[in-house]
Amino acid sequence: MSVIREADALPTAELAGRALRHESAHLHVTGRAQYADDIPLPAGTLHAAFGLSRVAHARIRQLDLSAVLAAPGVVAVGLPSDIPGENNYGSVVHDDPIFTDTLVQFAGQPMFAVAANTHLQARRAAVLARVDYDELPAILDVRSALAAQSFVIPSKTLRRGDPQAALVRAPRRMQGTLSIGGQDHFYLEGQIAVAIPQEDGAMLIHSSTQHPTEVQHIVAAALKLRAHDVIVQCRRMGGGFGGKESQPALIAAAAAVLARKTGRPVKLRLDRDVDMLATGKRHDMIADYDVGYDDDGRICALSVMLAARCGYSADLSGPVNDRAICHVDNAYFLEHVEIVSHRCKTHTVSNTAFRGFGGPQGMMVIEAVIDDIARRLQRDPLDVRRANFYGAAPRNITPYGQSVDGNVLDTLSERLLSSSGYRERRAAIAQWNAGSATIKRGIALTPVKFGISFNATHYNQAGALIHIYNDGTVMLNHGGTEMGQGLYTKVAQVVATELGLPLSAIRVTAADTSKVPNTSATAASSGSDLNGKAAQAAAQTLRLRLVEWAATAFDVPAGAIRFDNGVVWLGERALPFAKLVAQAYMARISLSATGYYRTPAIHWDGTALRGRPFFYYAYGAAVSEVAVDTLTGESQLQRVDILHDVGRSLNPALDIGQIEGGFLQGAGWLTTEELWWNARGELKTHAPATYKIPTAYDWPREAHVHLLQQQPNGEDTIYRSKAVGEPPLMLAMSVFHAIRDAVAACAAPGRNVPLQAPATAEAVLAAIEQLRAVETAP
Amino acid sequence: MLEFKVNSQSQSVDVDPTTPLLWVLRDNLGLTGTKFGCGMAQCGACTVHMDGMPMRSCSLPVSVVAGKQITTIEGLQSKTAQAVQKAWVDLDVVQCGYCQSGQIMSAVALLESKPKPSDEDIDQAMGGNICRCATYVRIRAAIHAAAAQLSA
Numbered sequence: 032m033s034v035i036r037e038a039d040a041l042p043t044a045e046l047a048g049r050a051l052r053h054e055s056a057h058l059h060v061t062g063r064a065q066y067a068d069d070i071p072l073p074a075g076t077l078h079a080a081f082g083l084s085r086v087a088h089a090r091i092r093q094l095d096l097s098a099v100l101a102a103p104g105v106v107a108v109g110l111p112s113d114i115p116g117e118n119n120y121g122s123v124v125h126d127d128p129i130f131t132d133t134l135v136q137f138a139g140q141p142m143f144a145v146a147a148n149t150h151l152q153a154r155r156a157a158v159l160a161r162v163d164y165d166e167l168p169a170i171l172d173v174r175s176a177l178a179a180q181s182f183v184i185p186s187k188t189l190r191r192g193d194p195q196a197a198l199v200r201a202p203r204r205m206q207g208t209l210s211i212g213g214q215d216h217f218y219l220e221g222q223i224a225v226a227i228p229q230e231d232g233a234m235l236i237h238s239s240t241q242h243p244t245e246v247q248h249i250v251a252a253a254l255k256l257r258a259h260d261v262i263v264q265c266r267r268m269g270g271g272f273g274g275k276e277s278q279p280a281l282i283a284a285a286a287a288v289l290a291r292k293t294g295r296p297v298k299l300r301l302d303r304d305v306d307m308l309a310t311g312k313r314h315d316m317i318a319d320y321d322v323g324y325d326d327d328g329r330i331c332a333l334s335v336m337l338a339a340r341c342g343y344s345a346d347l348s349g350p351v352n353d354r355a356i357c358h359v360d361n362a363y364f365l366e367h368v369e370i371v372s373h374r375c376k377t378h379t380v381s382n383t384a385f386r387g388f389g390g391p392q393g394m395m396v397i398e399a400v401i402d403d404i405a406r407r408l409q410r411d412p413l414d415v416r417r418a419n420f421y422g423a424a425p426r427n428i429t430p431y432g433q434s435v436d437g438n439v440l441d442t443l444s445e446r447l448l449s450s451s452g453y454r455e456r457r458a459a460i461a462q463w464n465a466g467s468a469t470i471k472r473g474i475a476l477t478p479v480k481f482g483i484s485f486n487a488t489h490y491n492q493a494g495a496l497i498h499i500y501n502d503g504t505v506m507l508n509h510g511g512t513e514m515g516q517g518l519y520t521k522v523a524q525v526v527a528t529e530l531g532l533p534l535s536a537i538r539v540t541a542a543d544t545s546k547v548p549n550t551s552a553t554a555a556s557s558g559s560d561l562n563g564k565a566a567q568a569a570a571q572t573l574r575l576r577l578v579e580w581a582a583t584a585f586d587v588p589a590g591a592i593r594f595d596n597g598v599v600w601l602g603e604r605a606l607p608f609a610k611l612v613a614q615a616y617m618a619r620i621s622l623s624a625t626g627y628y629r630t631p632a633i634h635w636d637g638t639a640l641r642g643r644p645f646f647y648y649a650y651g652a653a654v655s656e657v658a659v660d661t662l663t664g665e666s667q668l669q670r671v672d673i674l675h676d677v678g679r680s681l682n683p684a685l686d687i688g689q690i691e692g693g694f695l696q697g698a699g700w701l702t703t704e705e706l707w708w709n710a711r712g713e714l715k716t717h718a719p720a721t722y723k724i725p726t727a728y729d730w731p732r733e734a735h736v737h738l739l740q741q742q743p744n745g746e747d748t749i750y751r752s753k754a755v756g757e758p759p760l761m762l763a764m765s766v767f768h769a770i771r772d773a774v775a776a777c778a779a780p781g782r783n784v785p786l787q788a789p790a791t792a793e794a795v796l797a798a799i800e801q802l803r804a805v806e807t808a809p
Numbered sequence: 810m811l812e813f814k815v816n817s818q819s820q821s822v823d824v825d826p827t828t829p830l831l832w833v834l835r836d837n838l839g840l841t842g843t844k845f846g847c848g849m850a851q852c853g854a855c856t857v858h859m860d861g862m863p864m865r866s867c868s869l870p871v872s873v874v875a876g877k878q879i880t881t882i883e884g885l886q887s888k889t890a891q892a893v894q895k896a897w898v899d900l901d902v903v904q905c906g907y908c909q910s911g912q913i914m915s916a917v918a919l920l921e922s923k924p925k926p927s928d929e930d931i932d933q934a935m936g937g938n939i940c941r942c943a944t945y946v947r948i949r950a951a952i953h954a955a956a957a958q959l960s961a
Binding site: 216 | 899
């Protein structure tokens with residue numbers, strides 16, 4: 032299939048900001064885009080599979096692998112004793128064994144891996160292990176962990192003002208509880224790595240990873256190598272969503288250990304079940320709150336106990352819960368506030384990053400508090416939300432001390448209110464509900480304010496590498512990874528714009544630790560902010576070099592040299608970029624440059640929980656309308672209206688795609704996606720047959736998704752754009768609250784809706800029954 | 810030896826007849842455009858055409874395809890297929906892309922049997938192809954766009 036790159040016809044000055052198609056679109060639609068599983072393997076490659084524990088908590092008395100080793104095609108097994116270096120893939124606290132040794136800490140934990148001639152042989156062999164377990168009591172949920180004071184890392188408290196005194200003083204006071212479910216990433220491409228031994232002990236790793244540098248370091252530590260002995264490459268992932276930030280190191284390290292042991296390349300591609308059993312998910316959390324408020328619903332004081340199920344190890348639970356703390360405020364000013372955050376240790380899989388990184392859970396808490404206040408006061412929840420919005424000083428300081436600058440939520444929500452017809456529809460819904468016993472409808476508008484930057488300040492840096500070859504073509508590399516968010520397209524747009532080239536002149540190459548070192552995870556929505564700026568810096572270095580040389584060589588003032596659409600204007604004279612570059616090469620001008628960027632102005636005290644962790648905030652809001660069948664508990668999203676702030680968009684097509692996709696993924700999290708463990712701690716929802724992510728049926732019949740226009744980022748980001756990867760996920764809180772609104776219509780007004788997340792049919796029915804039971808109680 | 814046609818070329822493979830077609834395509838024939846997603850015919854990433862019908866190749870024993878004509882994403886050539894691929898690019902459907910081979914195979918099969926599908930037809934035909942990036946709204950739009958182009 033031939034694809035004409037329409038972008039090539041555009042003046043390059045306009046390349047950034049255009050809705051250009053994804054740089055790999057022509058490959059994706061013909062099946063030619065290569066993922067890790069598609070890379071041709073060297074002869075003699077072995078295929079590996081994990082042997083997983085079947086119990087949640089036990090000492091291993093004996094691990095008998097004789098049947099595994101005797102199985103057809105088996106070449107080797109990998110055990111802790113085969114790891115020459117550190118048996119660990121945890122990046123923060125080193126408490127994640129690659130293969131657990133004597134202690135099993137969750138059902139599904141890798142104990143060994145087997146390498147065989149074929150994938151099927153490895154899988155068949157892996158289940159033949161005979162394990163003698165000495166079972167120990169297991170802590171499986173957050174309440175049990177709290178009772179046992181079982182934590183992976185110490186609890187933290189953020190306090191401002193005098194919340195206890197203010198609670199007592201408040202005209203009204205209420206307590207409540209919310210539980211918030213976890214979420215499996217369910218990237219369509221499961222975890223995968225290929226380890227290929229190189230000369231002199233080095234190792235080449237193809238990994239589906241958001242964090243090549245971490246994979247590099249973990250593999251090096253496991254093999255007792257140094258960082259420069261390991262190269263990690265990733266051209267693209269078939270989805271990441273945070274699930275490929277810390278987890279790929281496990282897969283890569285296990286493959287590398289077997290490759291080291293056998294001297295042969297090893298591929299480890301997890302089955303869907305194994306992926307879901309053995310790798311971490313979004314943290315489920317519970318929140319107990321105590322709120323004081325006035326007759327207008329304005330919050331006077333809030334105290335929250337927020338406890339997360341971290342699983343058996345720390346993984347990224349520290350930063351995830353720090354971000355949760357920093358998002359309990361969402362869009363609202365909390366003058367007197369206390370947030371106690373517990374990071375609970377349980378004998379379940381270790382939870383990890385997932386789009387929003389704790390932020391969504393924190394925001395769910397305050398949205399529930401506000402909804403409860405509104406129900407009690409019999410006010411429209413939207414009015415209570417707006418009464419609590421951040422405003423002018425002094426109502427513009429977050430609990431952690433950052434001032435909320437450039438807040439667009441008042442304007443944005445006003446526009447959305449009007450464009451969605453919220454008030455009229457709410458009235459119509461009330462009328463409908465009055466006349467409908469079975470089908471109840473509900474509507475909600477919820478806002479999003481999401482902090483952009485890694486809380487960990489040192490992560491906010493990036494590098495890029497650009498080569499101009501002497502035929503005028505450009506090779507671009509940067510520290511970011513492509514997982515479908517369109518990062519490679521956006522950064523190519525930046526470079527094309529800076530060098531005045533058509534997009535076809537730029538080739539973006541795989542993330543590669545041997546090209547750009549010490550990269551940060553492509554996470555926290557920061558990919559284009561960081562890598563776009565780093566690539567811009569590299570491109571500007573090259574351009575400046577060419578200008579300085581050309582000014583002398585062609586005797587024109589530097590100010591009269593322009594780069595536009597593949598042509599360099601030297602005053603009145605035009606020279607094709609390729610010709611200029613060829614001449615620059617002959618004049619011995621260096622045509623390769625690195626670029627570097629670090630986010631300015633941010634600082635964070637992780638102990639005091641004070642500072643300016645975020646360079647800026649991204650904003651959005653959504654209005655969702657649902658219908659709920661009160662006999663079955665089923666709900667249907669009927670319409671959504673979204674207005675979202677991406678600053679000056681780098682690429683509206685990509686940005687709106689992120690908003691559509693993030694919203695629906697969030698709706699899945701809050702409605703149908705339920706992770707369910709049995710009493711033995713075995714995850715029973717480990718395949719698409721039992722774990723329900725949104726399908727084509729779940730996109731509403733009516734949807735209006737728009738970018739907030741004319742709002743360049745107030746901070747100096749790449750072309751004044753804003754990050755877009757995570758914030759839209761939280762727009763889906765409007766779906767959850769629309770369901771709450773519909774459930775509320777099942778009883779007389781004035782009562783809180785005891786609906787927990789996810790709002791499965793079961794949870795909706797339970798909430799309706801609880802509401803009605805209260806009503807009929809004597 | 811099992812004999813069948815893949816993308817109009819005759820192939821004969823010597824494999825266990827219970828081997829799922831997906832692995833024969835990927836491992837024996839090097840056609841890696843068809844993806845492994847779940848291995849249980851629940852996600853649609855492995856969709857191919859068998860005599861024009863969309864099938865989940867991860868759960869289809871290769872013995873079943875003996876004598877049949879298999880089309881994979883690499884072999885799409887029909888006018889319908891080209892219209893679908895063009896619409897996919899024009900509407901910027903793809904995010905991570907991993908499920909999209911399967912989505913396109915299902916979409917082409919739908920349009921071959923129903924040139925002017927309604928939204929309901931599309932949801933029904935595409936409901937078994939899941940996309941974690943949630944590109945569904947654009948898939949729907951792209952199918953309509955391809956249908957419009959084909960009837961123009």
